[in-house]
Amino acid sequence: MRRLSGVLVLAYGACATPAHAHTEVASLGVFWSGAVHFLLSFERPALVVVFAIWAGMQKQRADAAWVGAIGLGAFAAALATRPDAAEGHSAAAPAIVALVLLGAAALTRFQLGARPVLIAALFCGLIAGAIGATGETIGDRAINATALSLVAAAAAAYALMAATFVARWRHAGLGLRLCAGAVTILAAACASGYSRICGYG
Numbered sequence: 001m002r003r004l005s006g007v008l009v010l011a012y013g014a015c016a017t018p019a020h021a022h023t024e025v026a027s028l029g030v031f032w033s034g035a036v037h038f039l040l041s042f043e044r045p046a047l048v049v050v051f052a053i054w055a056g057m058q059k060q061r062a063d064a065a066w067v068g069a070i071g072l073g074a075f076a077a078a079l080a081t082r083p084d085a086a087e088g089h090s091a092a093a094p095a096i097v098a099l100v101l102l103g104a105a106a107l108t109r110f111q112l113g114a115r116p117v118l119i120a121a122l123f124c125g126l127i128a129g130a131i132g133a134t135g136e137t138i139g140d141r142a143i144n145a146t147a148l149s150l151v152a153a154a155a156a157a158y159a160l161m162a163a164t165f166v167a168r169w170r171h172a173g174l175g176l177r178l179c180a181g182a183v184t185i186l187a188a189a190c191a192s193g194y195s196r197i198c199g200y201g
Contacts (some may be wrong), residue, residue: 005101030140034078034147037131038155043095044128045155046187050099051124052107052159053180055117063160066121071153073125078145081132094127095187103184107177121156128152 038044048070055066102120104110112120129152133144145201163176 014154021131030135030143031147033134034144035075035151037078037134037144038074038128038148038151043099043187044152046183047095047099047102047124048128049159050102050106050183050187051121051181052156053163053176054102054110055108056160056163057109057111057176058114058117059111060114060117062118065114066118067153067156067160069118069121070125070128070156072148073122074124074129074152075145075149077126077129078131078133078148079141081130094130098124098127099184099187103138103180106180106184107182109177116189125152 023101051070055061055063129148131146131148133141133148135141135144163166
């Protein structure tokens with residue numbers, strides 16, 4: 001785990017230079033390339049975290065279902081997106097729109113039924129997975145997309161657990177909403193290309 005953590009930190013640090021980051025990640029192998037790709041651009045994991053905060057505030061819960069929807073959406077998008085589309089940052093513009101909408105929903109504690117939340121989770125996964133899957137063969141692309149979807153689903157699950165736990169504390173709801181708003185602004189700036197702390201996979 002220490003070795004893997006070191007690899008993830010190095011990969012994230014290298015993402016300030018997109019071309020080099022993409023090359024270094026690809027050298028990890030098909031599976032780990034897909035796993036790390038999700039972490040290379042700040043707006044994608046931020047999108048999942050903001051969604052988890054908002055979903056954790058819902059009165060009608062469908063936790064396992066929407067975590068699965070995020071994973072499925074990420075897999076489908078990663079498998080369907082051409083590898084060269086990653087260079088065009090294909091998910092950046094939808095990520096900005098989604099972040100603003102989800103951030104506003106979290107700030108206002110906007111309530112929806114389970115079905116609309118599941119649909120939103122699926123679109124959240126599609127955006128997170130629209131980085132593209134590397135690999136020339138369909139088998140390699142499927143392995144790459146599987147790894148990416150697993151990381152996206154895990155991020156969603158851990159963020160939801162954290163949000164649900166913190167929400168039980170007194171006055172923590174306001175803190176969660178402020179956190180969602182701050183992450184939304186920062187991630188939207190990253191997706192817009194205005195921040196140097198973000199890289200692209």
